[in-house]
Amino acid sequence: MGGHPDRNAQFENITQLKQDYLDAGNPVISMDTKKKELLGTFYRNGSLYTQAAIQTNDHDFPSSATGSVIPHGFYDLKRNTGYITLGTSHDTSEFACDSLFQWWVNEGIIHYPKAKSLLILCDGGGSNSSRHYIFKEDLQKTANALGLEIRIAHYPPYTSKYNPIEHRFFPHVTRACEGVVFHSVETVKTLISRTSTSKGLTTIVHILDKIYETGRKYAADFKEIMPIVFDTHLPKWNYRAIPQE
Numbered sequence: 001m002g003g004h005p006d007r008n009a010q011f012e013n014i015t016q017l018k019q020d021y022l023d024a025g026n027p028v029i030s031m032d033t034k035k036k037e038l039l040g041t042f043y044r045n046g047s048l049y050t051q052a053a054i055q056t057n058d059h060d061f062p063s064s065a066t067g068s069v070i071p072h073g074f075y076d077l078k079r080n081t082g083y084i085t086l087g088t089s090h091d092t093s094e095f096a097c098d099s100l101f102q103w104w105v106n107e108g109i110i111h112y113p114k115a116k117s118l119l120i121l122c123d124g125g126g127s128n129s130s131r132h133y134i135f136k137e138d139l140q141k142t143a144n145a146l147g148l149e150i151r152i153a154h155y156p157p158y159t160s161k162y163n164p165i166e167h168r169f170f171p172h173v174t175r176a177c178e179g180v181v182f183h184s185v186e187t188v189k190t191l192i193s194r195t196s197t198s199k200g201l202t203t204i205v206h207i208l209d210k211i212y213e214t215g216r217k218y219a220a221d222f223k224e225i226m227p228i229v230f231d232t233h234l235p236k237w238n239y240r241a242i243p244q245e
Contacts, residue, residue: 046178
């Protein structure tokens with residue numbers, strides 16, 4: 001584990017951004033991808049009540065799997081609601097942005113019809129890496145399609161555990177699925193849909209079976225002409241995708 005000299009400054013910045021957005025009635029969403037799961041008769045940690053013993057394979061070799069499922073999640077800080085998109089291909093920046101699109105048209109615009117901007121809190125790696133321009137290009141396309149400004153605030157390196165989705169939503173998803181064999185994507189959807197807490201957490205699940213290409217490159221001239229607006233303060237972690245006509 002390492003540190004970063006701008007760690008505290010970014011945490012203070014995120015705190016202020018969250019307060020500004022909540023005060024203005026704009027949505028604050030925490031985003032991340034949960035661990036990919038193999039589909040098939042594989043052992044999974046946890047216990048559950050059954051009427052008979054369940055036999056499973058003791059090794060989860062990918063060659064024995066019937067497929068895989070990638071849960072990409074959003075957690076709405078104000079409404080205490082979770083939204084999971086189940087992908088069946090690869091965890092790419094395009095998948096992350098398509099998941100964002102699905103969340104907005106199915107949930108966001110319904111509950112935030114007057115929103116002027118959307119704040120997304122996420123870590124700095126994976127499909128939404130702060131270093132990859134392909135994510136910024138796909139994010140800009142999403143902002144254009146939605147006609148909504150999207151602001152990104154990345155957590156500093158080695159601090160993704162502070163992302164709200166990691167401790168307010170994903171542990172409950174894990175609890176809802178523990179011990180159950182993932183035979184199909186529909187089984188995973190049914191289980192995750194049951195994720196809830198006594199404090200009002202609810203969950204909506206959507207399956208996205210689009211095939212995503214790995215190794216995509218951003219357009220050759222994107223870095224020179226991109227409309228992404230970087231903040232003057234800690235621009236590597238804070239920027240906005242403003243919709244273009």
